[in-house]
Amino acid sequence: MGDKDFYSRLKIARKEAKESAYWIKLLKSSNPNLEIEIDKLLKEAEELRKILSAIIKKF
Template sequence: MKPYDLEERTFEFARDCRLLISKLPKSIANNEDGKQLVRSSGSVGANYIEANEKLGEKDFTFRLKIARKEAKESAYWLKLLKSTNSDMNKEIEDNLQEAQELRRILSAIINKI
């Protein structure tokens, strides 16, 4: 069961991506792609938290759009890792699905503003 609290859910997404990266075989590509995934997955939650500390509606919308962009970027890195690490497809796919769900949730919030 996924948490209803989006701050907690984005935290768990970033944590799960880090745990995934720690299990990947060591290679230059996995190392570089993993670094990018660490940054983008952590940025989803960080920007969502920033949005909740809004200084106005424009700031709120701007931070949510950045969080959504970072979720899309995380999905990109996960797809790339999936294409080169077939032995870990299930775990990568779970994280990829979560990135896509977070993007859709953030889009829905933005569209309601």
């Protein structure tokens, strides 16, 4: 896998993490009784997005 391909896949992964956070937020609004568990998932999605963003910036 070349650098351009790797960079492209990183950007896709970051986009997917952002989209996952969006859907988790929607899930949270419709399931207030699961707020603690959903908050953990949301935090993980945001952390993953930040990690991927940091890697992309170094490219």
